[in-house]
Amino acid sequence: MTLPTQPAIVASSLRKSYGDKVVLDGIDLEIRAGTIFALLGPNGAGKTTTVQILSTLIAADSGQASIAGHDLTREPYAVRALIGVTGQFSAVDSLLTGRENLRLMADLCHLGRAAGRRRTADLLDQFDLVEAADKPAATYSGGMRRRLDLAMTLVGEPRVIFLDEPTTGLDPRSRRAMWQIIRDLSAGGVTILLTTQYLEEADHLADRVAFLDHGRMIAEGTPHALKRLIPGGHVVLRFADQDGLDAAARTFAGATRDDAALTLQVPSDGGVGSLRSVLDQLDSASITVAGLAVHTPDLDDVFLTLTGQTDKEGALVR
Structure with missing residues (x-):
């Protein structure tokens, strides 16, 4: 066990x-x-x-x-x-080469000369720095x-x-x-x-x-x-014209529409079953979409819900 x-x-x-x-x-x-x-x-x-x-x-x-x-x-x-x-x-240290930086650290870690050289060589190889090993770190x-x-x-x-x-x-x-x-x-x-x-x-x-x-x-x-833990999954439906958006808005009660972008945001858990249900309802109503995207809650949503702070690039506010 x-x-x-x-x-x-x-x-x-x-x-x-x-x-x-x-x-x-x-x-x-x-x-x-x-x-x-x-x-x-x-x-x-x-x-x-x-x-x-x-x-x-x-x-x-x-x-x-x-x-x-x-x-x-x-x-x-x-x-x-x-x-x-x-x-x-x-x-x-920008004035030292990559190899010299590693050897200096090996000395500080009290590795012997031979052990320090071996460890340096191993790390240069592991981190794909062999070709640049003898160039100043400033470069x-x-x-x-x-x-x-x-x-x-x-x-x-x-x-x-x-x-x-x-x-x-x-x-x-x-x-x-x-x-x-x-x-x-x-x-x-x-x-x-x-x-x-x-x-x-x-x-x-x-x-x-x-x-x-x-x-x-x-x-x-x-x-x-x-x-x-965070609600907010949805399917975004994009339409070619206002008539398509209006028809979809009547079909999906509780959906959020954006008339300027001709999109409709339909609540969804992001699962296959939920997406299939949306597509079936569109098909039954003979509604054609120009495109769709599925959004499931991510850590941006978690952070925004907990603190109200996020930015548009996915990095936390500084």
Whole structure:
């Protein structure tokens, strides 16, 4: 029988204030080993502060936390030996080459000369940086710098990694390449706590998601479970003329029409059965549509429902 995976990260009632400003107001977390956990929220929600506390960079005002069973306050050195941190801003030295950056990190991790060279070579290969290994990091693209930054985090082979907005500023191709690296790390048993403002990123990567707002945890669960809590699925029907829209509006009571766009939004759970019902009713009424689109609730809808804050590009408001 397979035993339940033990938590890699546990936090209870974490609080942090700066003067009169409350940054964290009682955060509870339990993250299983080998999983990807995403913290979502706008700037100022407390994401980075949570990472800084859990990575021993700053102390909480109150509350408790442990990494792989090691208490952050009593055993900070044991915690630091287990973790890696990639922050919002690259720690890469632009004057050094990619290889030199990795060797410097190997020295800081107290790897021997031979072991450091082997680890450097392995990581250059893993992160597709072999061809650029001996070029100054200043010449690297944004995606290459982020890959090198993460590779440097992995020199010491941490079992828990904190990624604080790792894809901010990357183009779509570089972002997806980083996603695959994160998935591969998780598949290898590494626990990842990811903060991001990109809802699509969390939806694609995370096993579980938590929403922070004004320092409080306002929702937590799997992406699928969170989306199921939110109503708002619908089918959008587009028509070629006003007559078609009028006929459809009479057929679907409770639908929302947009006369300027010649569209009708019909409530739906997004399932095949629901879509088939809509099509059958259109066919029975001899109504022709110019096009249709199915929308099911996503993490944008979850965030908007919980906080009322989102933007049109799928990234949380900064």
